[in-house]
Amino acid sequence: MAKYVVRLSAEERAQLTELISKGHRAASVLERARILLKADAEGPHWTDPTSAEAVETSLSTVHRVRQAFVEEGLAAALARKKPTGRQYRKLDGVQEAQLIALACSAPPEGRVRWTLRLLADRLIALNVVPSLSAACVRPTLKTTRSNRGSNSSG
Numbered sequence: 001m002a003k004y005v006v007r008l009s010a011e012e013r014a015q016l017t018e019l020i021s022k023g024h025r026a027a028s029v030l031e032r033a034r035i036l037l038k039a040d041a042e043g044p045h046w047t048d049p050t051s052a053e054a055v056e057t058s059l060s061t062v063h064r065v066r067q068a069f070v071e072e073g074l075a076a077a078l079a080r081k082k083p084t085g086r087q088y089r090k091l092d093g094v095q096e097a098q099l100i101a102l103a104c105s106a107p108p109e110g111r112v113r114w115t116l117r118l119l120a121d122r123l124i125a126l127n128v129v130p131s132l133s134a135a136c137v138r139p140t141l142k143t144t145r146s147n148r149g150s151n152s153s154g
Contacts, residue, residue: 004066006039012074013040031055032078035065090136091129098128099137100144116141 008016016033019025034055038046039062046054048062055062069077091099102122107114116134119141123129 004063004070005041006036006066006069007042008036008040013037013043015074028080029078031057031061032065035062036069036074036077039066090132091140095123095128096140098126099123099140102126103141 016037019033020030020037023030035051035057038044038051038054039048048059048066052059052062065077099119103114103119108118108122111118116137119137120132120134123132123137
């Protein structure tokens, strides 16, 4: 495992000290600033377990902050990484309306009802979307208020 040695310049040290003394930032930013100050090779040069205990955080956080500072610099070490798992909608409003209209129409010949796979395939065949999976159809239909099994439409 690589050892990441933090060497702060006088300017960076002053910037971190000022950041902590003002205290008008997110708690995670202040925590990371404290970790960097304690890990500074020119200053206290605390070990990871000692820094983690003093700042009341995990060893992995201390390690990640050191690594980010050495590899990417001060700004990257202070900022949290953005989550990467964000899923965006596959269908826009017009496409959703077409899906709902299709789901409320009569099913294809030889079928009793629409399946999610049939709906996805038909939207592709009608050139509504270039590609679509059945898993993308389900949340759209789940959020609609129409119920084909109900006697009333409202």
